[in-house]
Amino acid sequence: MREKIDVWKIQKYKCKAKIFDIHTGKKIVILNEAEAKEHDIYLGYRTTIKYGEMEAVALVDLSENYVKPGEIGVFRELADELGICDSQDLEIIHMDQPKSLSYIKDKLEGRTLSAEAIDLIIKDLMQNRLGDVELSAWICGVYTKRLSDEEIVALTNSIVNSGETLNLGVKPVCDKHCIGGVAGNRTTMIVVPIVAAAGAYIPKSSSRAITSAAGTADVMELLAPVDLGMDELKEIVLKAKGAMVWGGGLNLASADDKLIKIRNPLKLDPEGMLLSSILAKKKAVNATHVVIDIPVGRGAKIEDMNAAKALGEHFIKVGQQGLGMDIESIISDGSEPIGSGIGVALEARDVLMVLENSKILHQGGDRFFPSLKGPEDLKQKSCLLAGKLLELCGKVEKNMGYEVAEKILLSGKALEKFKEIVELQGGDPKVSSRDIDIGKYEHNVFAKQPGKIHHIDSKIISKIARLAGAPKDSGAGVYLYRSKGDTIRKGEKLFTVYSSSKTKLNYVIKALEELEPIEKRKFILGILD
Numbered sequence: 164m165r166e167k168i169d170v171w172k173i174q175k176y177k178c179k180a181k182i183f184d185i186h187t188g189k190k191i192v193i194l195n196e197a198e199a200k201e202h203d204i205y206l207g208y209r210t211t212i213k214y215g216e217m218e219a220v221a222l223v224d225l226s227e228n229y230v231k232p233g234e235i236g237v238f239r240e241l242a243d244e245l246g247i248c249d250s251q252d253l254e255i256i257h258m259d260q261p262k263s264l265s266y267i268k269d270k271l272e273g274r275t276l277s278a279e280a281i282d283l284i285i286k287d288l289m290q291n292r293l294g295d296v297e298l299s300a301w302i303c304g305v306y307t308k309r310l311s312d313e314e315i316v317a318l319t320n321s322i323v324n325s326g327e328t329l330n331l332g333v334k335p336v337c338d339k340h341c342i343g344g345v346a347g348n349r350t351t352m353i354v355v356p357i358v359a360a361a362g363a364y365i366p367k368s369s370s371r372a373i374t375s376a377a378g379t380a381d382v383m384e385l386l387a388p389v390d391l392g393m394d395e396l397k398e399i400v401l402k403a404k405g406a407m408v409w410g411g412g413l414n415l416a417s418a419d420d421k422l423i424k425i426r427n428p429l430k431l432d433p434e435g436m437l438l439s440s441i442l443a444k445k446k447a448v449n450a451t452h453v454v455i456d457i458p459v460g461r462g463a464k465i466e467d468m469n470a471a472k473a474l475g476e477h478f479i480k481v482g483q484q485g486l487g488m489d490i491e492s493i494i495s496d497g498s499e500p501i502g503s504g505i506g507v508a509l510e511a512r513d514v515l516m517v518l519e520n521s522k523i524l525h526q527g528g529d530r531f532f533p534s535l536k537g538p539e540d541l542k543q544k545s546c547l548l549a550g551k552l553l554e555l556c557g558k559v560e561k562n563m564g565y566e567v568a569e570k571i572l573l574s575g576k577a578l579e580k581f582k583e584i585v586e587l588q589g590g591d592p593k594v595s596s597r598d599i600d601i602g603k604y605e606h607n608v609f610a611k612q613p614g615k616i617h618h619i620d621s622k623i624i625s626k627i628a629r630l631a632g633a634p635k636d637s638g639a640g641v642y643l644y645r646s647k648g649d650t651i652r653k654g655e656k657l658f659t660v661y662s663s664s665k666t667k668l669n670y671v672i673k674a675l676e677e678l679e680p681i682e683k684r685k686f687i688l689g690i691l692d
Contacts, residue, residue, distance in 0.1 A: 266283065285418045352514045376505050399587045451556070452489045499621065503538045517542045601638050610683070627660060
């Protein structure tokens, strides 16, 4: 095993701060190019910036014009972290390349890394000693050379140790996760109150939208605050047995958020990192029983059933053998959106309608939404996931989970529990599906010819919703009236686009000349072509 060493050059000098009131999303400083080279500092190098007792590691950019010799350009993030203003004296300490780079090179060459090597990579990541280029190399190495199960466990543990953890002091602690890629699919907000109502603890942290029209945290935030601290989360879960919060506000598995920011632009999702990313967040809340939802089908992240089954088995093996969690993987239909609404408010309305067992829905004035009840597919999938969790943690007998979960839902106990959680998180427990405001501008899309719906593309539906303003505009989105397999007549309404901006809605109308989210097979002389 290689020795863990941080090599620092004892070379330092002082400059006066020049604050740039710009947020870069990264810790970056600008040095005068000529002066930096005199101190053997070049573009992309790392330096430690010290101000009194405060210090931070930053990446170096160079300029001949923006900063003079004796100055250091500091962007807003770093200025706020160090608490500095213009013209204050800062000390610059040159850093050599971190030792973890040699381990990244080892992975690029196909070598298996020790737990210590992986831990050093994550520590350097958290201390900002690795830039985007080095992290991209690390992700590419994992993608091309793959991680062994031992490396996945080591990476998971290192990610967990990079942030805080939740210890409720009770068992069982349940959790669930969907690997994503399906529009709508807001099952968490139904699963959590069902499981909590059955007596199991389920502290659910969720993400915000990145490329989708809404994330669970975005939808829940419409009803109650989700940016809570660890102590608040613990208090709520111990009282209500469940909570639904934004993971980014908890400092759980912090290194994973940094890795995701690099992975997304690269469009790379190495299986080893996918497992570590998901399982780290479950271990960080000390979950004992976890259900993993793996949607499969055309347009989903995974389109091949065999690949989906292999991934599910991999989750079970790593989770149970390496991390001590009881895990069950469920292969679900990911070939079309789940639910009728795509977008923050529309998805919140779907969730509330399922919990309320709503029969009809109105919204303001003469506006009428023709849904007779909450989406059946959202209800069924939520009961399936909740039931499996209850079976897994021993709350109900095997093969009885769905029946028990559905009974809790239909009895109103899940709605009662949901309202309790909403109130404890600071929301209004009296909120109902009728209270959800949808964008005031709308555009209906009708079938131009008869046929049978062959496919509804989640990616295109999400794109349309985002063009309409989602998720920032909570009222923007798409409402679907039909599902895959439905037979439709010419002139029948297929979907409605909502937005709070007439300009954005007009942009969507123009985009719909090219975008076709619903694929149909035509009827010719009464025969399916």
